[in-house]
Amino acid sequence: MKVTIIGSGYVGLVTGACLAEQGNTVFCLDLDPKKIEILNSGGVPIYEPGLKEMIERNRAAGRLQFSTDIAASVAHGDIQFVAVGTPPDEDGSADLQYVVAAARNIGRHATTPKVVVDKSTVPVGTADKVSAAIKEELEKRGQPADLCSVVSNPEFLKEGAAVEDFMRPDRIVIGTENTPAGLRAKEQMRKLYAPFNRHHERTYYMDVKSAELTKYAANAMLATRISFMNELANLADLVGADIEAVRQGIGSDSRIGYGFLYSGTGYGGSCFPKDVSALSKTAKEHGRDLKILDAVEAVNEQQKYILIEKIEKRFGKDLSKMKFALWGLAFKPNTDDMREAPSRVIIQELVKRGASVLAYDPVAMPEAKHCLELDFKANPEGLKKVAMVDKPMDALDGCDALVIVTEWKAFRSPDFDQVMQKLTRPIIFDGRNLYEPSAMQELGIEYYGIGRHN
Structure with a gap:
């Protein structure tokens, strides 16, 4: 499958490399030219065991590329993962400006159906904001408002073991809407993650808001134990x-x-x-x-x-x-x-x-x-x-x-x-x-x- 990863930071790099490892053709986008230059020259801007070798292997096989070209990234992937940062705002809330900006870019350039996947850790209700931003941009260009479907697929990666976590996950959480477009998106996500479920089914399907809350609930529980x-x-x-x-x-x-x-x-x-x-x-x-x-x-x-x-x-x-x-x-x-x-x-x-x-x-x-x-x-x-x-x-x-x-x-x-x-x-x-x-x-x-x- 053709996959685009928006944001080549910690989550984006691991997600892109691991999906490429499963045979998908992955386009990783980042707006930081220095980061893309490092990646295209064989470096990795973060330390994570096993990641550098996986990136090198899949770049050499032609399954993984890095670029700052927004239009090309939207054109490439039938599935668009949004894996940009959500830093804390001054009041402690998640800053969603980069998530919404990524959504708008998809809406500005999409000409074929896309599944837009919120991979970043985002508060409950973010998928609605992402969907609204995409639809607004699509309508400006006279494109169908339902061209893109928004899915929640939170990451559960432990730093220091992220590659292993992605390749052998405890669970895969996917939130979709119970609409014709949502059901089509669910089927595409099922195909994408099929290789990770061969041993046994690891995927939990639910509504979007429940998926968004699941990520926060998991981290909050672990922090509470500590x-x-x-x-x-x-x-x-x-x-x-x-x-x-x-x-x-x-x-x-x-x-x-x-x-x-x-x-x-x-x-x-x-x-x-x-x-x-x-x-x-x-x-x-x-x-x-x-x-x-x-x-x-x-x-x-x-x-x-x-x-x-x-x-x-x-x-x-x-x-x-x-x-x-x-x-x-x-x-x-x-x-x-x-x-x-x-x-x-x-x-x-x-x-x-x-x-x-x-x-x-x-x-x-x-x-x-x-x-x-x-x-x-x-x-x-x-x-x-x-x-x-x-x-x-x-x-x-x-x-x-x-x-x-x-x-x-x-x-x-x-x-x-x-x-x-x-x-x-x-x-x-x-x-x-x-x-x-x-x-x-x-x-x-x-x-x-x-x-x-x-």
């Missing part, structure tokens, strides 16, 4: 319990399960923060407060400061003349995404208290440098207190303690003898509970986890 466990971990610290034992005790209940029960420094990234905020905003627009989600947001913001609280308790509020090693900058492993990353808060707070920071991350340092420049724009002198090194052990040189923020596999079994030799004091603040407190005690390391009782 914040809930972080609150329990903080309580465990106070009462002398071990949150890891608690996690195993409740996770063994089949009604609860083990997923997303790990405590830490809070969630970040491109999805959970903005989606929880947008869902709460949608509810307020309809006269309803989602009190649990408001609490989830508040707990998560507070959790980003939990390591700072532990550091202050150990060393006091004045950290001048102190230096901290920091392992992990990305908001999670296997990505270079720094959006809403807890490391950004931790670094700023350490510098604010007079400390300097030596940081290391396997892939996120270039993006981190850019983000920290923005964070310290009003305090350029503070930025001078932050340096990055090429090896994790180099970050420890002369530091008073090690702070672990991201749970990269490379950090799970370090040479602790070398860690102790390089640090001026054998102290670890572990924001991801990578190590066992008893094992650290045996090594002579002063260890502070999240909700871990020695």
